[in-house]
Structure formats: structure tokens, C-alpha cells
Amino acid sequence: MTPDDAYLADPGLAKARHLQRAGQWGAALELIDGNASELRAEILVERHVFRLDPVDEAVEAVDAIAGTALATLLKAQLEYWRQLFTLDGEPIMDDPVAGFARAAQDARLAGWATFHGAIATENLHDDGVNSAAGYQRAARFARDTGDVFLESYVVRHQGDQAINREGDRERGIALLRRSLQLRAALGARPQVAAAQIALAGELPAGPEADELREIGRRTARELGIPWLSE
Structure with a gap:
């Protein structure tokens, strides 16, 4: 998940982003062309997280941006939810906490990756102390970036x-x-x-x-x- 300003500066992508925010994931996807692969991956991952629909389309969209920090972040999200809800299917990546830590090395994604790492640390590792510290760091990112x-x-x-x-x-x-x-x-x-x-x-x-x-x-x-x- 990336900050909104990555997409809102582009009028075409802004419409898709606003539809995504409204939970109109299908309508948002219809507005995206072939040059918006990152936003497409984000929307499909978010839709899967909320609807718990088959994960294949989301994984395929993330694979289309393989090698990026955003792909690492999104795959870690998918694996976190797979483990949290004990969903069927093969593992999507290794430990999602480690995946979030890798994604956090990208300055653009550091706030969101730190936050998701804190959730996974709390819910998968049952570590309240380190998760609380992670939430505090993510809160600073949120304040500093608005x-x-x-x-x-x-x-x-x-x-x-x-x-x-x-x-x-x-x-x-x-x-x-x-x-x-x-x-x-x-x-x-x-x-x-x-x-x-x-x-x-x-x-x-x-x-x-x-x-x-x-x-x-x-x-x-x-x-x-x-x-x-x-």
C-alpha cells in the first residue's frame, strides 16, 4: 500500500483510487490501463483482504510487479492474511514479518510496511512489546508525511x-x-x-x-x- 499522492496527482488514477476507497474495487479496476500495474496490484490485494475471495488474481497482479518493494509488501500482506485466517493454498512467501521488514527499506513504503510488520508481530508472533514499538514508529511516519x-x-x-x-x-x-x-x-x-x-x-x-x-x-x-x- 502506497501513499495516496502516488496516484492522486494523475487524474485518471485518482478516479480509480477514490473508487478503491469506496470499496468499489471492480469499478476501480475497470478504469486502470496497462501502465498502472502497481495500483492494480494494490486494489486486488485489498479486495482479497476484505472479501477473502480466491487469491490467484491478486498473486498474479503482484507477480507482474515482481522485484519491487511494493511487491514484497503486498505478498507479505497476502501471506499474513493466509496465516491469520488459516486459508487454503500454498504459502505465498516466507515469514511475513521478515517480508514487511524488507519492504520498509524503501522510503516510500516505510510507514505502511512498518505498520503491517507491527500487526503481524502482534497477531502471528504474539509479541505485544515489539508490536507497540512498531505502531509508534508507524505513527511517526504518518505524522511526518501527513x-x-x-x-x-x-x-x-x-x-x-x-x-x-x-x-x-x-x-x-x-x-x-x-x-x-x-x-x-x-x-x-x-x-x-x-x-x-x-x-x-x-x-x-x-x-x-x-x-x-x-x-x-x-x-x-x-x-x-x-x-x-x-
Whole structure:
């Protein structure tokens, strides 16, 4: 995943990027020509991550940009999700944590690769200490580059850690709310649905939690996101 400015400067690619943010992955792909192989790979990987559809098309698109740091980052994402959800299929790469570390050597991708490395460290290696340090580094990248989308991901996971590892529910909920607000400001519908459901799960039972959960699940059903719609 690359910063938005890699694509928004190009009017044609900007339209595809905005459709991607809205979860309209098929429509976004229809706008991409043969010169936008990196964006095509990103969109197909993101669609797979949310829909858990067959991975072959995403792998093929990533193979088309083989040898790049972005290909390493995207393959590490695919392998992370394969392991996290114990999906069928052959391994896509070796340890995704190592893959993210390799991708982070590219300055353009350092923030996102650091963030994804922190997630994999937390969820696959059960290492809360090093993952927290990774989130802090990714947060600095987000601030330094003005990448609000990256910040929305970082604070989402920092919120989880504040609640579950630090026992600081008030701070954690504030971070989850910030993640939701940032994603809403960007029009990132799949990520907004995920943030709504995550926040609902941490709020006391009541109208706000019920409404967030209902709206998030409705969006997930519309966009075909099975693991959020149940």
C-alpha cells in the first residue's frame, strides 16, 4: 500500500483510487490501463483482504510487479492474511514479518510496511512489546508525511492495545473513535465499516453500540465483506 499522492496527482488514477476507497474495487479496476500495474496490484490485494475471495488474481497482479518493494509488501500482506485466517493454498512467501521488514527499506513504503510488520508481530508472533514499538514508529511516519489514512490504521490498533494490554479503556476508545473519524473523512467505506464494528465491540451495550454495529454490518454486506457482515 502506497501513499495516496502516488496516484492522486494523475487524474485518471485518482478516479480509480477514490473508487478503491469506496470499496468499489471492480469499478476501480475497470478504469486502470496497462501502465498502472502497481495500483492494480494494490486494489486486488485489498479486495482479497476484505472479501477473502480466491487469491490467484491478486498473486498474479503482484507477480507482474515482481522485484519491487511494493511487491514484497503486498505478498507479505497476502501471506499474513493466509496465516491469520488459516486459508487454503500454498504459502505465498516466507515469514511475513521478515517480508514487511524488507519492504520498509524503501522510503516510500516505510510507514505502511512498518505498520503491517507491527500487526503481524502482534497477531502471528504474539509479541505485544515489539508490536507497540512498531505502531509508534508507524505513527511517526504518518505524522511526518501527513498520511491520514495510515494514521487511521495505526490508532485503530493502538486503541486495541490500550484496551487489551494496557487496561486503559478510556484512551483506547478515544483512539478507536479517532480512527473512525479519519476514515470517514477520507471516504474509506470498507475501513469505516471495520472501525464502526470495532468501536461498537468496546462500547457499553446500548443504542450507540447497536447503531454502529448495524450500520457497519449493512455496509459490509453491501460491499461483500464476509468477516464483517456476520
